[in-house]
Amino acid sequence: MTTHKLTSTDGFVVLDLDDAPMAIGIVRSAPKVLVDGAKWLARSETYRYAFFDRKVSGASAAVNAPVDAKAEAIASFATELAGDAFSTVHLSAGRGISPDDLAELRSRDPRPESWWSERDALTAAGIVAAAGQAAGGLSGRTVAIETFDAMTSLLPEMFRVAGATVIEPDVSEDASAVLHADVDVLVAGSKVGLIGDANASNVVARLIVPSGPMPVTAKALAAFGRREVTVLPDFVTTSGHLAAWPVDGSSTDAAELVGAAIAQVMxxxxxxxxxxxxxxxAFLGTWATVPFGRPIA
Incomplete structure (x- = not known):
């Protein structure tokens, strides 16, 4: 894993596998984005693509800038990333960045227009399919959903259509009420390490379906294992968008793609x-050195 410090602005690009034919990830902006967190996000992306048999390195980038200097800093970042040194690095907008900020990088990005226009809906469809596959169907199941962005805002209605009852706890006094809801299925993923050793015992759901990267820590995973609570792999549940970018005959149906993947690991x-x-x-070992450290917070 290599961290490339930028020369035009205060920022960096993390590449997980140095010799991969391409690298894919997100770029975020804040006054201070931590490199360690970016490394975890890059590793999660590596495992996503490897699970689906794609020779891709994970990437994660950041622009560190205060609000009043952010626009200029992001513009400098985009110009530097458009250079030959980063010609195989393809980034989409994360928190603090808008898609328009990266417009000059789109022309060389291999992902089709449908990926950009449909990725939220496809990702959401994959999450619902993952939950349904793991739960043996959603009809009659109760679900609590942590909503925190445009993609997750699609989930409540999609779960209802699939037959689930969506429970919406009052979070006005307890921001963790969703995590502790008395439901069959918990969908969560607003931040890395969201469910850790300190709060895992308060989770009632028997199935945890990640909607973002690495929401469950290693200690929480071990605790859930002892309680026979199932935690699905976040780098699989959130991969429905790959249906818009098929390779080698892979499925173009997000629910089918993710549902089959979850069936494989259940x-x-x-x-x-x-x-x-x-x-x-196992796939990484066929073409690259398997990196040390799994994407589990």
Whole structure:
């Protein structure tokens, strides 16, 4: 894993696999984005693409700038990324960045227009399919959903259409009410390490479906294992958007793509998350050095 410091502005680009034919990830902006967090996001992307048999490195970039200097800093970032040194690095907008900020990078990005226009809906469809596959169907199931962006705002209605009852706890006095809701399925993922050792015991749901990268820490995963709570692999559940960018005959249906992937790992002896890691690592081992450290916070 290599961290490239930018020369035109205060920022960096993390590339997980140095010799990969391309790298894909997001860029975020804030007054101070931590490199360690960016490294975890890059690793998660590596495992996503490896699970689906794609030779892609994860990437994660940042622009560190105060609000009053952000526009100029992001413009400098985009200009530097458009250079030959980053010709195989393809980034989409994360928190603090708008798609328009990266417009000059789109012309060389291999992802089709449908990926950009449909990725939220496809990602959401994959999350619902993952939950349905793991739960043995959603009809009659209760679901609590942490909504925190445009993609997750699509989930409540999609779960209802699938037959689930969506429970909406009052978060006005307790921001963690969703995490602790008395439901069958918890959909969460607003930040890395959202569910850790300190609050895992308060989670009632028997199935946790990530809607963002690495919401469950290693200690929480171990605790859930002892309680027979199932945690799905975030780098699989959130991969519905890959249906808009098929390769080698892969499915163009997000629900089918993710549902089949979850079916593949549900019976793994180490559980679906660690099982998915092993599948990703097996593919990585055919063309690259398997990186040290799994994408588990």
């Amino acid at each position: 019976t793994h002896e180490k559980g679906p998350l660690l099982g998915a890691c092993e599948i990703a690592e």
